Amino acid sequence: MKLKKVISTLSAMSVLFSSGAMIANALNTVEVDNDTIASGYSNYNSGCTYITGSTLYNGDARISSSSEHGEYRWYFPNQINEVCTKDVAIFAYLDHGEFTDPEAKYYINDGPSKYNVEYVGSINQNTALRGWNYVAKNATFTGVSLHAEVRSSDKEDSRMGADAIRVTYY
Numbered sequence: 001m002k003l004k005k006v007i008s009t010l011s012a013m014s015v016l017f018s019s020g021a022m023i024a025n026a027l028n029t030v031e032v033d034n035d036t037i038a039s040g041y042s043n044y045n046s047g048c049t050y051i052t053g054s055t056l057y058n059g060d061a062r063i064s065s066s067s068e069h070g071e072y073r074w075y076f077p078n079q080i081n082e083v084c085t086k087d088v089a090i091f092a093y094l095d096h097g098e099f100t101d102p103e104a105k106y107y108i109n110d111g112p113s114k115y116n117v118e119y120v121g122s123i124n125q126n127t128a129l130r131g132w133n134y135v136a137k138n139a140t141f142t143g144v145s146l147h148a149e150v151r152s153s154d155k156e157d158s159r160m161g162a163d164a165i166r167v168t169y170y
């Protein structure tokens with residue numbers, strides 16, 4: 001294989017990986033959107049306002065105030081039981097001009113209490129792609145998992161957005 005071909009193959013692989021398209025042997029993928037009355041999701045938020053807009057996933061999202069700490073929990077429709085160490089990857093749907101948190105932090109529930117959470121990674125929402133973004137993956141010990149969570153970094157003049165989220169165990 002010529003060097004040029006190798007390089008183009010490698011860069012294609014890195015594009016696939018960074019976009020999150022390469023999730024080999026995915027065991028379980030959960031996608032959850034916001035807590036509209038019609039959605040059936042019993043999500044939780046603290047310090048987040050409900051907004052609507054045409055670029056948002058299903059036309060809605062939550063956003064934190066720039067002067068207040070914001071948190072948002074997406075509850076899964078079914079409890080995930082992966083009682084061993086698993087890699088978990090988080091993807092976030094972000095497409096709104098006011099999602100500007102430079103370090104929105106994502107967590108995964110990994111125990112019976114809602115306070116059992118493990119940090120997975122962060123993303124700069126201000127420079128994120130429009131649409132689905134790969135946030136991070138991490139090896140977690142998942143006993144039972146009922147939700148994913150995002151917390152604002154509380155950096156000055158920034159607002160954390162919470163739209164749809166996708167969590168993949170593999």
Ligand SMILES: [Ca+2]
Nearest residue numbers: 034057060061
């Ligand atoms: Ca939404």
